[in-house]
Amino acid sequence: MVSSTNKQIKLGNNLRRCRFEHNEISQQELANAVGVTRLTTHSIEAGKFNPSVSLALKIAKFFNKTVEEIFYLYEE
């Protein structure tokens, strides 16, 4: 997305909250469910890695939520 200002747009997420609402599952359990490694779920949750569209959709499907309920854009 192109911004008219110099503010940087970043991808945030509610993954931690979703995990806790979903029987407090661990990052490893989420990783197994969506077919990635625990380090990948950890880096997505920490905002250090932006998932692909397909991975974001898999995560949303796992939590029975829309992608927008889990991932959002914010200005920094």
Added chain:
Amino acid sequence: MKKLESSSEKITLSFLILSICGFIFTGLLGLAILIALSIFSPLWAIKKGIVAVCAVLVIPYASIVAYWLIMKIREKVTEWYDEKQFQNVTKAGLISFMSSIVILAILFVLQNILTKFPLLDLIWFPLYFFIALLIFSGMIIYMNKRVLD
């Protein structure tokens, strides 16, 4: 030892062991031994023993690569890594490719300036291999560590 929870954990561990082995036992040790041989050994001894020394250094890494490949052989190439690992491998590959070219270019120029420096003719391939492996594995370890920080 705690039983590994899943195959993805096992794959992550084998990938990290592969990188650590590549970095320390092959890359770092290989370069150290090459430098030590270059300083302390006569040229004829290096000529005679360089292939055997390099083979011994590469065997542990090659064994782990073989094990990793056997684990992956039934999967599609696109499934060998997950997307974060793929990003790490791509970045590490690009950085090691570019930096090894720069280092080798410097050595090439040095060799042409120092005409009485025939050693590089003997060790250019192991030198390139150990440098590339050291940088590649080091970058993989660094990027994994950065995620956990």
